[in-house]
């Protein structure tokens with residue numbers, strides 16, 4: 001998308017908003033080559049149902065297999081790089097905070113690419129592939145850029161198996177992360193919904209809450225979604241193209257303060 005075709009009112013709001021929230025989903029990761037949850041089930045894993053791998057029960061039944069799947073996904077993420085969309089979101093954060101505004105990036109992605117791109121104000125609704133913790137005492141484990149050993153690793157403090165720090169089916173979202181996201185979308189002047197259909201809980205609830213609170217919502221997605229008709233703006237295309245254009249049109253080539 002050319003910067004010229006971006007809505008002026010959106011650019012003006014982004015330039016002036018006191019609080020900007022962003023919600024990202026798998027579309028942003030896909031532009032970096034990260035397979036979606038379902039697409040990660042290829043090769044040896046194709047015969048598994050994700051619902052049979054991504055649950056606490058699965059980990060209880062076969063911790064070695066579940067650990068292997070998540071460890072392979074973790075290592076695959078380390079081979080991918082943040083894209084221009086990730087980078088543009090760090091610039092938006094810098095510009096908004098540089099003028100004393102508030103910013104929060106809420107992501108459904110578990111790949112850690114936003115942090116690697118430099119995002120600082122971020123909550124991970126579904127946890128992270130890179131934050132593993134003990135299933136017994138919840139002690140966190142430091143990971144290297146090589147496969148874990150053994151599958152599953154054991155907690156040094158208590159000996160229980162260490163598990164990936166993602167939110168599994170049937171588990172509660174991290175309470176603090178969701179509360180921070182809810183609070184922010186209620187106060188935000190602008191919510192950018194990027195690379196997500198916005199329809200799956202809990203993202204759907206956040207978008208609804210933003211709209212009910214009078215926040216202007218802008219969708220940036222490759223395809224229309226059922227939310228398209230109720231967003232104030234819908235920009236169809238790749239986040240890695242549209243977000244950098246939006247940054248340039250809003251702030252020119254100046255770096256964040």
Ligand SMILES: [Zn+2]
Nearest residue numbers: 134137155158
């Ligand atoms: Zn432990």
